Amino acid sequence: MLVEKNVPLQAFNSFHIVAKAHALVRIASEADLHALLADPELRASPKFVLGGGSNIVLTGDVKALVLKVELMGRRLLMETDKAFIVQAGAGESWHELVAWTLAQGYPGLENLALIPGTVGAAPVQNIGAYGVELQDRFDSLDAIDLQTGQVFTLHAAQCAFGYRDSVFKHGAGAAAVPDGAVSAGAVAGGHQVLGLKDRALILRVRFALPKSWKPVLGYADLDKKMAEHQCAHPTAQQIFDWVCEIRRAKLPDPQVIGNVGSFFKNPTVTPEQCVDIIARDPKVVHYHLADGGVKLAAGWLIDSCGWRGKSVGQAGVYEKQALVLVNRGGVDSPFGATGGEVMTLARAIQTSVYERFGIRLEPEPVVV
Structure with a gap:
């Protein structure tokens, strides 16, 4: 584990705002996290978790210890009668995961194509587009308590998903989540579970992708594509391609603007x-x-x-x-x-x- 000092963050945030991290650690494995938490000084430091930087506005240099999440890996974890359970590391590119699931024959995420950022950031924001939100395809996730070092699992209800919202966007005392959530508070034996902002780092996320797949349509832009291609029953790959075309026409590429x-x-x-x-x-x-x-x-x-x-x-x-x-x-x-x-x-x-x-x-x- 290497602690880098005065690290420029312009390339690590999609707004490309000039700022520096006073100190930054790249998290490529759970071992990196355990090494970090074994250091008394680093363990006590305020921390800021950084994924793809696609949902932040930096208003100055970051004084907290920046944890740059680079946990990789994606695989089919298991199958049930109803779904493919796919697991991906928090540092994986979200869009690349969507493309990979389709290539493997696991549809369900196609409406969420081309959303920038990482897999670990997706549940934090409960990302959504064209009638599908992450919570609709979510199975569970593993995270680590940055104070105790304990790894824990959260299921959908325990993440308190809302519109572009989750338990990870609220600090302790700011927003309670449903009883029974296996969060840092619950793991510690508490009965009331509070927000996990800056308290937990997501390690990996699992998705339940339906075997009985049906297209999610009904948005004007997708209706136009169906009419343009004279296609009343699009495949998941077609929807993926259309969503990419629509987003590229409307939204600037963050690597360019x-x-x-x-x-x-x-x-x-x-x-x-x-x-x-x-x-x-x-x-x-x-x-x-x-x-x-x-x-x-x-x-x-x-x-x-x-x-x-x-x-x-x-x-x-x-x-x-x-x-x-x-x-x-x-x-x-x-x-x-x-x-x-x-x-x-x-x-x-x-x-x-x-x-x-x-x-x-x-x-x-x-x-x-």
Whole structure:
């Protein structure tokens, strides 16, 4: 185990914001973690877990010890009557895992193609796209308590999945999860289980991919692809290819233009609130949910406030999709967008949307 000092993080975050880690350790095995936790000084240090860096905004140098997750490996763990159980290391590329599962004949993740980041970050964010969320295909995960060194397993209910949310996004005391969760608190003998942010590091994740596969459709972009290809019953591979085409047309490649994908969550409102907004603007893009709520398209709200293409310093709103904030300074430039510029732009957008629609947009990325 090597502790690297003053490590540049520009290449380790997809916004390509210039910042440094005061100290960084690469975690390529559980042995690395046990060695780290055996060191009294490192064990006591505040820690920041870094996967692919595709969901963070760095507003300065990171003083906490950065744990760069590089745990690899993917395999079919077992089969049940209903599903293929696939396991992948937390450091694996998410998109490469999706492509690999299809190549092996295990469909189910195709709607989540081309989402940037690592496997370990996927349950933290409960990633989702085109009608599928990670929780829909989740089996379980293994994580390690960064205070005790104990490895534990969580199943779906214990992860407290929500819309772009999980137990891993909340600190102790910030958000309780369902009783019986095998978290750090439960392992220690506690009855109430609290958030695991900065307390646990995900080691590997298991997915249950259905043998009785059915396509998940119903989104306008996918409907257009079906009509374009005159295909009423697409295969999983076709959906994968279409999702990749759609995302590439809408979203910038973070290796070319720094970004974290969708910057804001799509807000959910009551049917009454939606009726009120439609009365003011009949063109509002919205989707009715199974629970009776209505999801609004955050990108449409931002676009309607005139933000598409606008900038604050080197931070800008992407011309092809208003939901995406970008670094206009170049991925290798030392003079690109700062985290402060990104957040100033984000707050200005939030204010505009609230003043016009009465809706508070919530950012997706973690601000560090």
